[in-house]
Amino acid sequence: MLDLSLYIILDEGYINNSLSAIVTNICKGGATVIQLREKTKKTKKFLEDALITREITNEFNVLFIVNDRIDIAIAVEADGVHLGNEDISLNYARKIYPDRIIGYSVSGVQQAIEAIKEGATYLGTGCLFPSTTKSKPLVPLSLIADIKKAVNIPVLGIGGITLERVPDVLSAGADGVCVASDVFNHPNLLERVQEFKSKIQSAKI
């Protein structure tokens, strides 16, 4: 079973320092997955950043997921891609990317069932809490349990998850938490990722 328990979403907006240093701190802190999301950068730059991220995540044996761009995921031999509703549709994605992880964002049970049929490896919920990176309609925490009842693949909580909210998200049935702003807005990234790691480990005992 994939360990997706601590899934850090590294949006380009948070790359305000050396990318290597950021990725290294995330890995050292105990993340099990890093997703790289670059929606506005040129493809060439995204590829370069993905190569750096792949190299470091390989060293630390951390899963590496590329947001949206299957071509970049293939080029750098990432472990998978994460797709949203505005990205390439799942059925086409699975056709051209048959063997690796495809994560998909869903905001309802029916959508989750469809996503499984079309080949999703794991699911992320729509935004659970108000987030600084995305302003989207929120979904209730109870959605996690509803989806878990309907499907048997990992379901991750996404959207505004702070350290304090981790126990609630895991109690709600999530197999992991996707975290972005909380760790990147903290003055010490490594330390904050470690705090998430501890919180997840205590919650799971």
Add this chain to the structure above:
Amino acid sequence: MLDLSLYIILDEGYINNSLSAIVTNICKGGATVIQLREKTKKTKKFLEDALITREITNEFNVLFIVNDRIDIAIAVEADGVHLGNEDISLNYARKIYPDRIIGYSVSGVQQAIEAIKEGATYLGTGCLFPSTTKSKPLVPLSLIADIKKAVNIPVLGIGGITLERVPDVLSAGADGVCVASDVFNHPNLLERVQEFKSKIQSAKI
């Protein structure tokens, strides 16, 4: 040998009408290649537009090239991709896209020689004339002949090519002309593509 003589670049900015109608007119007018370029649209929309373009270009036996996005090119079974200097680098592109056309934009002879080594199928020049879609430094028309002396793959003229400039570009040694604004700014797209077709045919006699 690929017929790249009349290569229409359909930028998203020119899709001001039904895409099907636009693509059909380009094909009917006698284009040998259509490139679809969508730099700002969501991936999902680009995929949908690429599927429409693929279907119509197949009907007319016109080559279909996707700008930048190899994943979309694979998904819709396009004939190839066109890459610029800010897109995925050629060596990675060829690795993940081994069997189809890869066009590459170059602005010098040395770059052209490198591009061939890295697997380019055809080359486009940098901007030859001032263009309304891209504001880039211009390259001289003589570059075409210089590149043709150094490499033996098709070389296309790109950038601000109007109907009147076709003979000069072809006389300079180009295997084809890439056209965008001239045909899309014309009140009758089909008619204008036909005019380009005739001009190319007379120039080649």
